[in-house]
Amino acid sequence: MLLSSDDSENEFDDPQLVLTRYKKARYEAALSCPHNYLRACQELIELFNIVAGPAAGRVKKPLLAELSADTRLAIDCCDGVLRNATICRSLVSEAVRALPQAKGKELQRLLKARSLKAAREDSKAIRNSQQHDVAPAVEQMPHDILGAVLDELDPFSLAAAACASRQWHEEASKDHRWQPFVAAVLSPVSTPQQPQSWRELFCQAAVGGHARMAYHRSRRRMLRKTLLWTDLPPCREAPDFKCVTPRQVATFIVKGSIKELSDSEDSEGDDDASAVSGLHRDMAPAVNRLWRTFPASCKLALPETALDTGQQ
Amino acid sequence: MRNIVLRANDGADHVISVAAASLCKTVASLLQDLEASKGEDTDPLIVPLPNVCNCTLQKVLGFCEQQRAFDELCTASPAAQQADLTRQIQAWQMEYMQVSTDELYHLVMAAHYLNVPRLLDLCTDAMAERIRGKSPAQVRECFGLKPSLSPEEEEEIRRSNLWALN
Incomplete structure (x- = not known):
């Protein structure tokens, strides 16, 4: 669709160069981590879109081979997350339109087998959890274990746990547990040496809305929605990159020039400059910073909403 | 090397090596006491565990064996790979902790009883x-608190x- 306007003046680039740029985008790496999956699929869809167009010429054949290989990978990598499953389905339907019939059929078969398997695993997991997750007899948990568990908690969760049962209340109200929290919130100057009760002191600070408490509070909210984003490397979902749509990336890969960016219908005015610079940076040698990378422990905690970048 | 047999409350036996058993402080101290009083012995030592059920014991022993293997890897590998190994261990532990609350409760009780500090922490x-x-x-x-x-x-x-x- 994008091509219709400018394919008369823009010949497609040399196939070799196109393939190099495609390799640089490292889709195989992006597809294998769930948090990059969506964006990678969107860009692949746009690529299919362009290649399926009327004027694809000699780029078409080598690029389609790569694309179908990556689509197969996408089907393999698709995890249980609904968002990813949906985009995977639309990627396959896009692929079916672009690829020769036999190959398209094969991909569809693969997708079907894969989703059947996923559904089976799902229902098995649900059955298992229903079987096992009958109220455990935590009632008689020994004091020292409960104490060790409560020691791991932040003050807000600790206070909530204290309301759960008598034993938990007794254990959670033990005063030594609250001393470090007071130390974290109040400055040493304003802290009395030997207060009546550390817990009381902390409660007062909390009710009084102490300044450092506000920080703890919002941090807790963030933690509940999980993950702090600030200290992560720049990536495709970073704000300065959001203005580059998947289509622009796809156009860049196929045509090799950024000129189309200003022609493309959905970027205009101020966005252009940042879009182009973002793309430049993105296609620069530091390609391994293209996609968001996480330490393994963060993966499970990824919130759904934070990943919906909402481009286009 | 001497083998140790742990017997769960339903009579199921699990054979483990001394190396893995040393992670269970209860079993390790029992072994030490025995060796101090009777000297080296090659017969397998049978330890009955009346309040640990079979599936929990299996899970605990899985932990001991795996930690043992990781420890050996840790000492064998150069310092450059330590970070990678730590990540591996964390990933494995996260996988290991994918259990229901009920199982987790039994696991923590067993870890407490057998005195496996690392499992208890986890x-x-x-x-x-x-x-x-x-x-x-x-x-x-x-x-499930009443x-x-x-x-x-x-x-x-x-x-x-x-x-x-x-």
């Missing part, structure tokens, strides 16, 4: 993770902790 961490950010009602539901407080008491506690319950 379990308490996982339990705290399940409490974090939940309301009192959710905590009660998750851990409401042992009278309504007045509960109201009292709620009021004193109101700052945390918004």
Whole structure:
């Protein structure tokens, strides 16, 4: 669709160069981590879109081979997350339109087998959890274990746990547990040496809305929605990159020039400059910073909403 | 090397090596005492564990064996690979902790009884993770706690902790 306007003046680039740029985008790496999956699929869809167009010429054949290989990978990598499953389905339907019939059929078969398997695993997991997750007899948990568990908690969760049962209340109200929290919130100057009760002191600070408490509070909210984003490397979902749509990336890969960016219908005015610079940076040698990378422990905690970048 | 047989409460036997058993402080101290009093012995030592069920014992032993293997890897590999290895261990532990609350409870009891400090740490961490950010009602539901407080008491506690319950 994008091509219709400018394919008369823009010949497609040399196939070799196109393939190099495609390799640089490292889709195989992006597809294998769930948090990059969506964006990678969107860009692949746009690529299919362009290649399926009327004027694809000699780029078409080598690029389609790569694309179908990556689509197969996408089907393999698709995890249980609904968002990813949906985009995977639309990627396959896009692929079916672009690829020769036999190959398209094969991909569809693969997708079907894969989703059947996923559904089976799902229902098995649900059955298992229903079987096992009958109220455990935590009632008689020994004091020292409960104490060790409560020691791991932040003050807000600790206070909530204290309301759960008598034993938990007794254990959670033990005063030594609250001393470090007071130390974290109040400055040493304003802290009395030997207060009546550390817990009381902390409660007062909390009710009084102490300044450092506000920080703890919002941090807790963030933690509940999980993950702090600030200290992560720049990536495709970073704000300065959001203005580059998947289509622009796809156009860049196929045509090799950024000129189309200003022609493309959905970027205009101020966005252009940042879009182009973002793309430049993105296609620069530091390609391994293209996609968001996480330490393994963060993966499970990824919130759904934070990943919906909402481009286009 | 001497083998140790751990017998679960339903009579199922599990054979483990001394190396893996050394992670269970209860078994290790028992072994030491025996060796001190009777000297070296090649017969397998049978340890009956009346309050650990078979599946939990299996899980605990899986942990011991795996930790043992990781420890050996740690000492064998150069310093450059340590970070990578730590990541691997964390990933494995996360996988290992994917159990229901009931299983987790039995696991923590077994770890307490057998005195496996590292497993105990891991379990308490996982339990705290399940409490974090939940309301009192959710905590009660998750851990199957019966409401042992009278309504007045509960109201009292709620009021004193109101700052945390918004």
